[in-house]
Amino acid sequence: MVLLPTTVVGSYSVPEWLERLKTEYYQRRISAPHLAEIHEVAIKAAVKDQELAGIDIVSDGELRRDNDVDYFLARIPGVHIPQRAKTDYFDYYDAEVTRPLPDVPEALGLADDFRFTRQLTDRPVKFSFTGPFSLSRRIRDDAYPDPGGLVRALARRLNAEARELAAAGADLLQIDEPFLAGYPEQVELAVEAVNVVTDGVPATWALHVCYGNRYARPSWEGHYDFLFPAVKAARVDQIVLEFARKGLDDLQLIRQHEWDRWLGFGVIDVKTPQVETAELVASRIRRALEYVPADRLMINPDCGLRHLAPEVARRKLRAMVAGAAAVRAELEGGGQT
């Protein structure tokens, strides 16, 4: 692995034409097989874009997913979704559980998604999925008397899926918890659930916590201090946090709480179309190096790129790669590249 490896958080730019086609599917005007073919073409393009930008660890761009929640809920046995047609593909379903989730050995299909991406590229592939805490926030729970019951049940289901993913060759898995910042008082429950998901799965694990990116807007505001010290109990190898939009003040939490694992450092603001310069990215990385050693720093955008126009996403990734390369060269004694 190179010093200061670059990666993405997960989602990639969803072009307007793809949004329209997805909506056509959810309004039942095109078929599932046609949409699947469209997704495959889009994923190939997304992987190629990342390779051309110079990203070290790529993803499938999550382009099959309608949003960060429903793609999973729609596949989990026991989650009831009364109305599966949508006015717009990105809308959330109304989902409910009326009895405890069944313990059935039914895969969710994420391993197939990974396999498809794996054969497209020689580069390492990160595979991300939404964590149990955030999934639970979009389900009306009439089944579990203890509010944590549903979270834990979802975690067990995701653990089974993670094992499938590892068996398929996935060695870098990421749990996304985009809703956690809205419920800081429940961070212990979320961490407990993360540990259920990762349990016994032989992979490098990342945990992404942001302030939300739905419609390119933060869903909450605040600081990452709510994560600590609870997150130190998470059996993960990286935490992937946003800094570009929020500023770098929370970097001091890494030192203050002696986080001794990797930091996925957000250097690209995904909520603005304004493209950062490589110099700005480099300056952010240099600042992070005051708190985290270079051999534990991974460079990524704040969050997924899904709301950015394709050309903006490409330019942002190129700037990120160039900024990381500049600092890497300084660290390796080669000066500016």
Next chain:
Amino acid sequence: MDVDLRPVRKLRQSAETRAALGPIIEAVCASSADLSRLRVVCDWIQYRSNFRDAVVARPIGSTDVELAVDLRRCGDVAPGDLAGLVKQALSDQSGLALEPWVPGRDSCIWRFNALYWQALSVWEQATGREYEQSLPGGESDARNTEAASELILELFRLWDDLAARRALPDELYVLELGVGNGSQARTWLDEFVRLDQRHGRDYYRRLRYLMGDYSAHVLERARQAVAHHGERVSALVLEATRPAVTLGFLAGKTFLVYISNVYDNLPTDELACIHGRTYQVETQAFLADEDAGLIAGRFGTSRAGLGPLIDRLLRIGPELLSESAPAQFADPGQAVSFWQAVWHALRLRERYTPLEGLDRYQVSPALTGEILRSLLETEGDVRMHVSNGALASFTGTLPLLHPFGRVQCHDLFLTSRPQYRTGFYGPGKYDGSVVNWVNGPLLQLVASRRGFGVEFAPFRRRTGSNITTLTAQARD
């Protein structure tokens, strides 16, 4: 021949309206028009001052014609005279054109509208009354202690919650767009102080109340009304359709955006779907020959000189016009009289131009016509406002909201698409400004695609009002 009767309620209520229908159809049938290519559209134009004659013809593409009838006025016309109006409409394209054919939002009526707000003080001096008196009901709907109290207490609850999570910013922004005479701001701020003292959290110290308006004159009047709130209040002259230009620093920070009677006064296009084909309504402002002659004679110019003189008025305003042409306008008041005479006589003619794909139509710089497809092309013939200015303003305002912030807007909103089939919603004239109802379902749709829920409710503080309250806040 299609006959489209829109004023459904009026047809039930008005015998004169029903009585006008027969003679109009008789007159159409007696004309030489190709009836297979003719549509007759009957509206009830509620604005006594408007841009229409009682009967007008609108070309549809190059082959068809729409005959547009104002049943309110036709009800007052003797049946025998209706035939003459129909005949004249089908043959007449005379008058003094003041512009080429343009989309509605580019019409010079919006230059008149802008001039009204820029030169409001001289207009008011000439008319002897403040602009609020020309609004329906004679006052803005914006001032109400009870309504202010409700909003403020909701803010307090939110701020208490955020404070408990250490997520409350130091500065608490509230933005008012379209400030009227400052009554709303004064009522709101006075009430805020009272409730804050009772609440005991000293939020007033952290409050930043921003007033934004297009008119410096209006803004100054509002600023005086809230002078006792000192540094809590800032006043900004801004372009309502591009709030981010002035207010970009508020992105993600504003807890409440309060907007009253702004959107109905912003430029708009109209699009139509007729027999499955989509058209843009193009307009051309003109003066009837008789009006042009009268105005030219009254103000010492020729018919040919009238157009340039109007253009000059719109460019430099009445005060500079009187300074630059003292022989014609001895004082600004006379220039205002000229302005008012032109405004009173101003008419719009219309035509339907085929639109080659909704994606080729730009609603606003950031939004293509694709967004209109579900509203425009799904349920038969319809003509609707695009509310371009309102949409630009609205979509420019949403990013200013704090994640838990909201927009509250009182205005003339249509709240469902079928309403376009049952009534006329502008343009009309309010005093010296333009009024159009706002396409609420379109705002709702656009907001939805940006993650905001939009709800409409009747304005609760005054019965019988046409005003609707729009509330927008983040969903999910």
